[in-house]
Amino acid sequence: MxxxxxxxxxxxxxxxxxxxxxxxxxxxxxxxxxxxxxxxVELPLQVTIVCGLSKKDKADWIVQKATELGAQHFIFFSGDYSIVKWDKKKQEKKLVRLRKIIRGASEQSHRVMVPTVSYIENIKTLQLEKYSEKMVAYEEAAKEGETASLAKLVSRVKKQQRSIKDLHLVAVFGPEGGISPAEIQYLKSNDFSLTGLGPRIMRAETAPLYLLSALSYALELN
Amino acid sequence: MxxxxxxxxxxxxxxxxxxxxxxxxxxxxxxxxxxxxxxxVELPLQVTIVCGLSKKDKADWIVQKATELGAQHFIFFSGDYSIVKWDKKKQEKKLVRLRKIIRGASEQSHRVMVPTVSYIENIKTLQLEKYSEKMVAYEEAAKEGETASLAKLVSRVKKQQRSIKDLHLVAVFGPEGGISPAEIQYLKSNDFSLTGLGPRIMRAETAPLYLLSALSYALELN
Structure with missing residues (x-):
């Protein structure tokens, strides 16, 4: 320069x-x-995207696209139905790579913060006390025509005139194989709302992008 | 079987x-x-996604993801700022490949129709009389804080109790290099609304997914 x-x-x-x-x-x-x-350029609430591990480079592009769409935190976990796991060595390598992708996407989309990323062995080790809103994307809910949960969440967020520091949504997405009944049971008993994201079945990596786009539309464009 | x-x-x-x-x-x-x-499982309006050509396999995954998200038609075009072009031979090869990806994504997401895909040399050869709503995603609009256009479109669609056959949105997205002033001028003079898709700058391939997710949220989940 x-x-x-x-x-x-x-x-x-x-x-x-x-x-x-x-x-x-x-x-x-x-x-x-x-x-x-x-x-x-930041969403008016914090969003933590929690994703079950899927095959290939899906994590790479989930973090890239979801950073463009405004997520603030990522947590990957090994789900009951995950085909892959990250051992200690792989974890470190993967997280270094993901942080690099996130930094690039943050610059590209002119974010004012760089989202964080971490890995947990099990969904039960999520630190739930951090979050003011909790949801899990659930295909069965969508199939049964559940169409109100996300709109209700949005209207709760709109009503609360709290600062972004206090509004924190955690959204869980299963791996490719889906989320297991035991995992759903655990989340349900911890006040996660089972949320449908429209009538079409999306691949595991598409659902987080749907959620972030819908939140942006509802909270930033209306 | x-x-x-x-x-x-x-x-x-x-x-x-x-x-x-x-x-x-x-x-x-x-x-x-x-x-x-x-x-x-079909969106309550027809959506044609028109994208400027970008590098690498971006077209592949635009059609895959946007099929999961409910688009009915795709048109790729060589924009003023496109670095790549598809010659006659490449067009055929590419369209065969894209049709295969679209068919797979349609089955995966249980669509009841298979979206179409085609290629045009120039944005000016779009057949505009087909469409009841016309928009172009415009970064400059977003930068200047344009936040009303998409919500207005949604409310027009909601008011019209027409059948899906008559409601047809065409949405234009520039290539990686953006949309040229001449292209914007042409679209503007043909009643396309210049539409902001939130305050964050998205890559060319992310913007169509934002639009489709927002339409689904606004028209299917509310």
Whole structure:
């Protein structure tokens, strides 16, 4: 870069400004604020996407697309019906790779924070006390014509004039093989709502994108 | 298959039934209807997704994901800013491949119709008289905080108690390089609404999935 070039800076408290480089010294540089950017690009609630492990590179593109669509956290887990598992060594390698993809997608979509990603062995080790809203995408619910749960969640979020720090949705998605009856039972008994995402059966990796797009439409475009 | 096995059948007029195979003769087989399936899995309006050509296998996964999400037609075009073009030979090969992907995705998501796909050299050769609603996803609109256009479209669709045959949305998405000022001008002068899809900048292949998910949420889940 040379004096006169512009760049965007995001501060620790998530303010965004367009800066112009003024001067480059030996061990420092000076830039001035050209324009503070007021509008936010972050969803008005925190969303943690929890996905059962599926085959191949599905995790790669779930994190890429869901970062573009505004998710703040990702947790992958080995579901009862997951065909793959990540052992200790694979976990580290995978998480490094996913963090790199997330960083790229965050820059591309001008996010003001970089989503986090982690891995848990079992859905039962989710730390539930963090979340103010809990849902699991459930194909059987969709088949039985469940169409109200997501709209109800949206209307609860709209009513609460709380700050984004306090509004935190956790959304669980099964792996390719689906979510097991035992897992559903555990989630149900912990107040997760069984949520239908429309009448069409989606692949495991498509459902989180549907949810994030629907939330954006309902909370940011209406 | 053997007698006693079940399968789903979709008739030409899009009725769906679960059938049980009863008897297999030399040149024929008999099956009986076990259950007629009443609920529809098709969106309550026709959607044609028109995408500028981007690099690599992006067309492959746009058609796969957008078929899961309910699109009925795909048209790819060579945009002013497209880096790739499909010559005659490549067109045929690509369309055969895309049709195969679409058929697989239709079966997977239990669609009652198989979406169509075609290619046009130029956005100006779109047959506009077919469509009752016309929009183009426009990043500049999104940057300027355009948040009303999609919700207005949804409310127009909800008001019209017309049949799906008469409600037909065409949605144009630029290639990776974006849509050119000349293309926007052409679409604008043909009554396309310039539509923002939320405050985050999405990759070219993500935007159609956002639109379809938002339409499903607004028209099928509310």
């Amino acid at each position: 040379k004096p006169g070039d512009c760049f965007e800076v995001v501060t620790a408290d998530k303010k965004v400004a367009v800066m112009e480089l003024e001067e480059i010294a030996e061990h420092s540089a000076t830039a001035r604020v050209c324009k503070e950017i007021e509008h936010t | 053997k007698p006693g096995d079940c399968f789903e059948v979709v008739t030409a007029d899009k009725k769906v039934a679960v059938m049980e195979l009863e008897e297999i003769a030399e040149h024929s087989a008999t099956a009986r209807v076990c259950k007629e399936i009443e609920h529809t």
